[in-house]
Amino acid sequence: MASEFEWETLVGVKIPELEKQLHSEGFRNTYVWEDGPDRRYSDHTHPAETAHIILEGEMTLTVDGRSTMYGPGQRCDVPAGTVHAARMGPAGCRYLIGEK
Template identity: 45%
Template structure:
């Protein structure tokens, strides 16, 4: 489920995610049209968009994230992603549960 936080300040995003127990935080950027085929992660993952757009799909559905949007992907969830025409910059993080 997408959470529309409206927050795009990197330091504020890092602070909030650290408070929630996320680690391995980093900022990632993808070029327009970048595509990640179906894959999984061994940990719970978060994607918090700072700028641009990215569409992510799971077996349950497809969502598009824009600036300030956040999506948590549970460990082992099959998903794919495609970057919009303006590219995207987002914060990534992992959490054990």
């Protein structure tokens, strides 16, 4: 649901600082992931809440039929069990993931 998503712009912050912030919010696992151009993930869920902070490129997340594009410095949190799909931009996407 759109109301369950939080996003904020985080520009000019280094990855270790972002990881520290995620750890302080209770995200136990953090790692950088990279997807190639136009990579798609069909509807799926995660057993735990996840945070995605875009480092390079673009990612479009779709929840309940609503698609939102995220670019460098933007963050989206996906609650545990939320059905969502993702599509990467034409240049791919590199992002930091946090898992609770």
